[in-house]
Amino acid sequence: MRPPDGLWRRRVASFGHAFRGVWAALRSEVHLQFHALATVVVIGLGFYCNLTRLEWALVALAIASVWAAELVNTAIEALTDLASPAYHPLAGKAKDVAAGAVLLAALGALVVGALVFGPHVLAGRQ
Numbered sequence: 001m002r003p004p005d006g007l008w009r010r011r012v013a014s015f016g017h018a019f020r021g022v023w024a025a026l027r028s029e030v031h032l033q034f035h036a037l038a039t040v041v042v043i044g045l046g047f048y049c050n051l052t053r054l055e056w057a058l059v060a061l062a063i064a065s066v067w068a069a070e071l072v073n074t075a076i077e078a079l080t081d082l083a084s085p086a087y088h089p090l091a092g093k094a095k096d097v098a099a100g101a102v103l104l105a106a107l108g109a110l111v112v113g114a115l116v117f118g119p120h121v122l123a124g125r126q
């Protein structure tokens with residue numbers, strides 16, 4: 001069923017807000033710029049290694065989870081700085097926990113990268 005026009009406009013606007021958020025974070029966060037570079041390198045390597053569909057799916061999930069964790073971390077950092085510019089143990093906890101989410105996503109991506117690309121690299125050396 002087709003939603004009313006106003007609903008479509010709101011949905012399109014929501015996408016716009018979301019892309020604006022990604023762009024704003026990308027411009028301000030050096031970590032995200034590094035992720036962008038790493039994403040391009042990994043995708044290039046994926047084509048070079050001729051990954052299977054399942055391998056691409058794992059790599060895509062790993063890339064997306066690191067981006068998602070980094071974006072949430074950026075949002076929590078901004079909110080924490082707004083709510084508590086002065087030192088507060090809870091503000092520190094919020095930032096540390098958010099950073100922990102990025103760390104776990106990055107470790108997971110590292111494992112996926114090693115398991116997916118490792119055999120291709122080893123096969124290439126034989």
Ligand SMILES: Nc1ncnc2c1ncn2[C@@H]1O[C@H](COP(=O)(O)OP(=O)(O)OP(=O)(O)O)[C@@H](O)[C@H]1O
Nearest residue numbers: 031077084085086087088089091092093095096099
């Ligand atoms: N308002 C605060 N109150 C208490 N501790 C804080 C506060 N702000 C930052 N911290 C502590 O300092 C650490 C670093 O905070 P900071 O805001 O510099 O983030 P960061 O990890 O350097 O991220 P980025 O480099 O992306 O800005 C936090 O993880 C937290 O432990």
